[in-house]
Amino acid sequence: MSLIKSEKLTFEYIRRDEEGNVEGITRAVDEVDLDIQQGQFIAILGHNGSGKSTLAKHINAILYPTEGSVWVDGMNTREEKKVWDIRQTAGMVFQNPDNQIIGQVVEEDVGFGPENLGVPTNEIWSRVEESLKTVGMWEYRKHSPNKLSGGQKQRVSIAGVIAMHPKCIVLDEPTAMLDPSGRYEVIRAARALNDVEKMTVILITHYMEEVIFADRVLVMDSGKVVMQGTPREVFSQVEKLKELRLDVPQVTLLAYELKKKGLNIPDGILTTKELVNAINNCR
Amino acid sequence: MSIIFNHVCHSYDTDTQLKTDALKDVSFKIDDGEFVGLIGHTGSGKSTLVQHMNGLMLPTSGEVYFDGKDISDKEYSLKELRSNVGLVFQYPEHQLFEATVFEDVCFGPKNLGLEKKEVELRAFQALKLVGMKEELFYQSPFDMSGGQKRRVAIAGVLAMKPRVLVLDEPTAGLDPKGRDEILELIKKLHDEEKITIVLVSHSMDDVANYAQRILVMNKGELIFDDTPKNVFKHVNELEQMGLAIPQVTYVMHALSEAGYDVSTDISTLPEAVTEILRIKNR
Numbered sequence: 376m377s378l379i380k381s382e383k384l385t386f387e388y389i390r391r392d393e394e395g396n397v398e399g400i401t402r403a404v405d406e407v408d409l410d411i412q413q414g415q416f417i418a419i420l421g422h423n424g425s426g427k428s429t430l431a432k433h434i435n436a437i438l439y440p441t442e443g444s445v446w447v448d449g450m451n452t453r454e455e456k457k458v459w460d461i462r463q464t465a466g467m468v469f470q471n472p473d474n475q476i477i478g479q480v481v482e483e484d485v486g487f488g489p490e491n492l493g494v495p496t497n498e499i500w501s502r503v504e505e506s507l508k509t510v511g512m513w514e515y516r517k518h519s520p521n522k523l524s525g526g527q528k529q530r531v532s533i534a535g536v537i538a539m540h541p542k543c544i545v546l547d548e549p550t551a552m553l554d555p556s557g558r559y560e561v562i563r564a565a566r567a568l569n570d571v572e573k574m575t576v577i578l579i580t581h582y583m584e585e586v587i588f589a590d591r592v593l594v595m596d597s598g599k600v601v602m603q604g605t606p607r608e609v610f611s612q613v614e615k616l617k618e619l620r621l622d623v624p625q626v627t628l629l630a631y632e633l634k635k636k637g638l639n640i641p642d643g644i645l646t647t648k649e650l651v652n653a654i655n656n657c658r
Numbered sequence: 659m660s661i662i663f664n665h666v667c668h669s670y671d672t673d674t675q676l677k678t679d680a681l682k683d684v685s686f687k688i689d690d691g692e693f694v695g696l697i698g699h700t701g702s703g704k705s706t707l708v709q710h711m712n713g714l715m716l717p718t719s720g721e722v723y724f725d726g727k728d729i730s731d732k733e734y735s736l737k738e739l740r741s742n743v744g745l746v747f748q749y750p751e752h753q754l755f756e757a758t759v760f761e762d763v764c765f766g767p768k769n770l771g772l773e774k775k776e777v778e779l780r781a782f783q784a785l786k787l788v789g790m791k792e793e794l795f796y797q798s799p800f801d802m803s804g805g806q807k808r809r810v811a812i813a814g815v816l817a818m819k820p821r822v823l824v825l826d827e828p829t830a831g832l833d834p835k836g837r838d839e840i841l842e843l844i845k846k847l848h849d850e851e852k853i854t855i856v857l858v859s860h861s862m863d864d865v866a867n868y869a870q871r872i873l874v875m876n877k878g879e880l881i882f883d884d885t886p887k888n889v890f891k892h893v894n895e896l897e898q899m900g901l902a903i904p905q906v907t908y909v910m911h912a913l914s915e916a917g918y919d920v921s922t923d924i925s926t927l928p929e930a931v932t933e934i935l936r937i938k939n940r
Contacts, residue, residue, distance in 0.1 A: 422833035423804045470831070524700050531832050551831045554700045554860040556900035584905075620835030625863060625927065627903035632931045638938060647905075651912045654934065 376449065378412040378543055378575050379434055383443035385595040386598075399408035403429040403471070406443065413542065414531055416569045418586035418606075418607035419579045421595035427579045430595065431545050434577065435465040448542060463492065466536030470548040472528035481523075481531055482507070488539040499538075507536035509572065510564040514602070526557025530564050543575040544568065550582060558582065583610070583624045587645040594619060611643035614624065626650055659725050659823060659854075661688045661711060661743075666720035668706055674772065680706040682878040683720070688856065690821075693848050695869030695886070696858045699900040705860055708733040708824050711856065712743035732817045741770055744820030748827045750811035754799040759790065759810050762799055777817075784817040785810075787851070788843060805836035809843070816847070822854040823847060841868060866890065866904045866925035874901070887923040906930040913937075 386404040389397055404426045411417055421427045432438040433445050436452040448464045450457040466488075469475055478484025485503045494502065507513040510530040520528055529549050536544055546565060550558040562585050568574045578585065586592055592609045594602035596619050602609055610616070610623045613631045623631070630644035630653065639657040644650050668681040680703050688694055698704045700701070709715040709937040710722050713729050715737040722729050724739055739770045747753070763781040785795060794802070808828070815823065825844065829837040829940070834855035834931050845868060848855045859865050865872060865886065870891045874882040876899045882889045893911060897903075903925075909929060910922045918937050924930050 403934055423836060546832070554900070555902045556699065556863075581831075583834070620833055622834035626909060629906055629909060629930055629934075631926055632927065633934055636931060640937070645911045647909050650909055651916050653915065654913065654918075654938070657938070 376413075377410045378413045379409055379445070379447055379577075381407055381409040381440075381443065381445040383408065384430070384433060384440050384445055385442040386397040386426075386433065387441045392400070404433070404440075407598070407600055409445075411543075411575060413575055413589045414569070414573045416566070416588065417575075417577045418589035418592045419577065419595060420581075420583070420586065420592060420609075420621055425595040425619075426598040427595050428547050429598075431467070431547050431577065431579055434543070434545050435467050436461045437467075450548050463539055464541055465543040465545060466539055467523045467547065468529070468532050468536055468549050470551050472525055472532055472552070475532045475535070476520045476528060479519060480516075481512065481518050481520055484520055484531060485534045485538050489534050492539060497648035502538045502540070506538040507531075508586055509537060509567065510534045511560070524557060525553045526560040529553065529557070531560045533561070533564055533568075535648060537572075537574070541574070543577065545577045545579075547579045548581065549578075550580065551584065554648075556636050558585070583627075587624060594621065606645055610645065659690045660723075661822065662721075662723040663687075663710070664721045664723065666722060667713060668708060668710070668715045669718045672718065681710075681717075682880050684878075684880045685720075686880060686883055688822075688854065688871065688911070691848075691852055691854055693845075693855045693858070693868060693870045695865035695872045696856055696875065697860070697865055697872060698875030698903060702875040702899075705826065705874050706878075707875065708745065708826060708856070708858060711822070711824055713739045714744050715904075737770075741818045742816055742820055743822045743824065744815035745825065746812055746815050746825040746828060747828060750815075750828075751804065751807035752801075754807060754811060754814075757798060758796045759785070759799050759802075760795045762810060763813045763817050766814050770818065780817045780819065782814075782877070784813040787847070788813045789815055803833055803836075805839060808832070808836075808840060811824070812843070813842075820853065822856065824856040826858045827860065828857070828862065829859070837864075844868070862890070862902055862904045862925075868908075874899070886925050890925050891923050 379383055382450050384404055384407045385655050388401045388403055390399050392398050398535050419427050439453060445452045447461045448527045450462055476484050478487060482503050485506055486499050489499045507516055510533050512530050520531060550561050565576055566588060587606045592606050593600050608623055610627045613623050616623055626647055627644055630650050634640045641655045663684050663686050664685045666681055670680055696704055716730050723734055727734055728905050729739055730896045753917045754762050764783055767777040790809055799807055829840050844855055847853045872886050890907050893903055906927055907925050910920055910924045913920045916921050920933055920937055924933055
């Protein structure tokens, strides 16, 4: 059974002028069909305003579809009484770490979620420990979140979500405000959740390098899913991605340029190692 | 017209237990018309350094000279310095506040005490310079896309007619196309308007492609001050500082380790293409 499924998911914003009259309607998500299985690592790419975040907000019932439906673990997000179950199933981490941390001490912040679910105290502490260990922040449990770096704060936010034991975690541009080492830490934590904990991960990002490990990549434009496939399939289409205001990883681009110049290099090279091998193999 | 840092130190919370040295004996000179990249890990002192450039902060010891004058001098006009050195903060679009794009860009020059006509002329020129279409001038900046808002914010600084433009992470949070557009705009300001550029960035690829010179900060110290080629030779040191080198440079290093006779000081894509074709005799 699929964990997250949508059929013809459409979401429209109604734009109003100052007097409240309707000026027009923007279709932010346009008939999207999703089918995400338990344990997959899904990446969503798309330029600013392509509808990625609006789509993501449907997965934990922050937004409801204007038309079509979304099911999370079999629950339709329209069913109001299921809202809390849905949010417990699919947790979300946002772009700015400073907007998501409320506790004065790291371990308290992480305990906030399970506490609100009514989890018994002993169980809360064991969940806090296990979550902080998963993201590699256990040694900072007594620290004040204010003194942490961006990457560390973002990992605490992730721990806060996984302490609620969701089946799926949605990361909406979690690395946009971080430096390279912070980005690396967060992506490593996300991959570990998927590899070790078998949690379903949905990663929204602008950094092409971060998605090469995904099982499947979806590319959005004007609210529609316009490309999807494995990272290799998607990044083989350099020209098409450029038309969509996107990029490919630098290594892929280098391989593509070399191929254009006549070297016999396969499409969709993703890593330095693959490129070196390809160069070795071409006469 | 140059910026000189002469043994600049800056400490926060001096005379307390919490004293931290954010800048430690930093010395360098930026000349007219340069395009300098400034890189460093979060907390390396980049932002503190940048705020010294237009006098938002003054050195605890050492001197900062702009155009030959010490900015810590009692008679020195910091207001004049700030109109000469424009600072574009991270996420500058958060600072937009006026009802229309045009009014927002007018705010800076208006505060310089210029006449209305001159203020509006400057705002017009600045918006043209960042490639904003005239029909958008009287729109609310809040209805625009992220990339457009950022252009408006940059125009607001350009309307002050600075000779030096310091940009702190100007591409953060933009999609790849938006990022390229902002970088091309910065390049145009440098090449055509002859504005000195200091680009603070986490992205080694951006810095390698645009800057002529790179300053690397670590723990408050200036570690490297050299051309991109020479700086990116120090792979291990940069990685230890939590920084990365451009991806194509990694490829060249990997080829070298695989036994190819390639130069490893390559940092841009076209150079890498040429070099790989050379070893393959094409």
